Amino acid sequence: MAEPPRLETPEPSVQTPLLDLEVSHQPQEEEEKDTQLDQALQRLETFLCFFGFHQSSLLGFLLSWATFLLLGISVPVLILQVSDCSGCENYQIFNFELHAIVAQSCLAAVSLACTSHNLRKYGIREFLFVDRYHGHMLRFCKDYIDKIKGFFRLLLLWILPCFILKTVREVVRTTYVHHDSWWQTTSILLALILSWIYLTTISFSACVLFNLVCNLQVIHFDDYAKLLERDPNLSLFIKEHIRLRFYLSKISHGFRIYLLLVFLVVTASQFAFLFQTTGYRGTNTFINGGDLVVSSIVQVVGIYFCLHGAAKISHRAQGIASVACRWHALITCCSADAPQLRVSNSAGNLVASNPVGSIPLNFSESDLESLDSVEFTINTQFASYMSTYHKRQAFVMYLQSNPGGVTIFGWTVDRTLITTIFFIELSLVLFVLGKTMVL
16 A cells, blocks of 8 residues: 655754744744844844945945955054154154054954855854754744843943043043144044044954854753753754754854964964063053053953853853763662652553652752753653663763864863963963053
8 A cells, every 4th residue: 555645844953853842832922033033133234234244245345345444454554654753752652553553453354354254154144043944043032132132232341441441542642642733633533543443343243243153052052951851862862962063063163264363363463562562672651552552452352252152162062961971870870779660561661759859959069150050850750771771871971972162173162272372362461561551
């Protein structure tokens, strides 16, 4: 007898089976959530387009880089050339400022080129993994929107104090570098600040955007750890973990060139600032070396955003194995120590009369940090005790052998690497500050 025709079903990768359990089936609620997320993504895309990250067309590409060359490079360099007075006492101020502009322009160029390439290749939804085919948009819609709002808050939180420091430095500079008229001095002041805001916003936006991508994936890893308490089919857990590691791999491949270039540009700039300040025979003060200070702070803050986001998601990915080990141990011990076991003829399950949820769980401070205070309520019904035990053991071994995380050509960006890189950069910056922050 011929088999009846089968309806085609979507691929498993389109939506994860584990997370289908709690997806809302109310069309009106789903449409409302989708609209809110669309609005948040539209605001983010408009912001990125305003600063030249949206280069999907040839016109957008030319306009973006023309603006960068004009406002980010030509305007400040031209001002310094007009104000240049070789042989006068203010010459060293212009020399320091030129090096700061070169360093900041290189960092902004790397940020603009790498981020615009990824946005042009994937689009904003796939780039952030919040589209219907890569993320669980409706399930985590509120979390997505909160993280996107956090992008703007974090950007403003760090640009504002740097802007105040830069403005104070430029105002102090104008009192020592005199021009022919007050309007010329004001024009130069505004042009330099406007150019600095443009370059700094580009640099910070790329770093915070990478931090946003990592934070959005942290949502899925946190939810994955909570799903262990449901005790479903372990094969679904493995498929879900493979999917999450695949997205981490895409993030690593999409950002590894950017992260590597940012590290190289910042380190080279700090060494250049170091050699320049130590090689100057005069007195380094905030007046002549203030731009080096502001540029150093901006670079280190950008490095911090990148390293923090990458290390956070790597820590979550590696912590899944610890969660699975604890889950496996609790089920195994509580099932073996149960005083009475009864066999159900209908399902053939072993049911413990002492529920696991009644056992008090004491977590240390490190456990709370890694698990975000996840409380376990474990189902103790098993199809076959030994068979289920070996399945769980294989699952735990799989997680231990595949920790995952953001990598840069094989190097996992974890807490060890973030500590090493950050303290190298911080040491260089503190040395530059010590040489320039002199009244």
